[in-house]
Amino acid sequence: MSGFQQFGFGQNDQGVGRKGKRLKMDKNEVCRISFIWWPGIDTGKLDLDAPTPGFVGAPRHYLKGVGYFINKGPEFTKIAGEAAKMRINTLVVKWPTNSVGKLDAAAIAEGQFEVLNWVFDEGKYDEIKPIHAEWPLGSHDLKIKCTDAGYQKMSFSPCRDSVLRKFYSKDPASALMKAVIDAAQKLLPDVENEIGRNMTIDQIREKLGGGGGGGGGGSAPVSDVVATEEMDDALDDLLED
Secondary structure (H helix, E strand, O other), X not given: OOOOEEEEOOEOOOOOOOOOOEOOOOOOOEEEEEEOOOOOOOOOOOOOOOOOXXXXXXXXXXXXXXXXXXXXXXXXXXXHOOOOEEEEEEEEEEEOEOOOOOEOHHHHHOOOEEEEEEEEOHHHHHHHHHHHHHOOXXXXXXXXXXXXXXXXXXXXXXXXXXXXXXXHHHOOOOHHHHHHHHHHHHHHHHOOOOOOEOOOHHHHHHHHHHOOOOOOOOOEEEOOOOOOHHHHHHHHHHOOO
């Protein structure tokens, strides 16, 4: 077994929260994200009205010299020396904003946005789930404020609309949407590995004996997107948010 489970809001998530490449934020930073892992992402035809964006989760450990690895049973807990911690990953678009989280239209037009993995814990999932229930994340973005950079403590609030949906509704084949979807498709094969490596006990022991660290990742920046009249119209609407 792989140790991973795939789920979504209200779909196979009963065991979640019961007790970025990656999105990482500085203290007091405010950002705005759109969820991008929707059904159809593989073909580029997003179903933004689907019941939930995609998530993948697994219990993981960390050991120096090994990095993050997935717990697949008691042997992994024993070698790690402590209980595994559940971590969840999804894909998001981080839009450029100012210090208070207001969209930067010029930066978006220049392609200064990022498609990222967002690896987080069960507590954050439990906070986002009821927001999605009232403000579906295919139609609304999520505004995030970081209150503690070290532990990535965050507060969440819904936006009245979605940057992603605005652009996708205007023209799903636009240069901007193509850049966003292409970047997400490149990250999708590694969504599980971003949580931790799927290793055997022997591989972990070899790492502990001989060194060698776990992997990490960078962002998938999106650039060279040419502004269009349709993009400008969508940005005008969004700047009223």
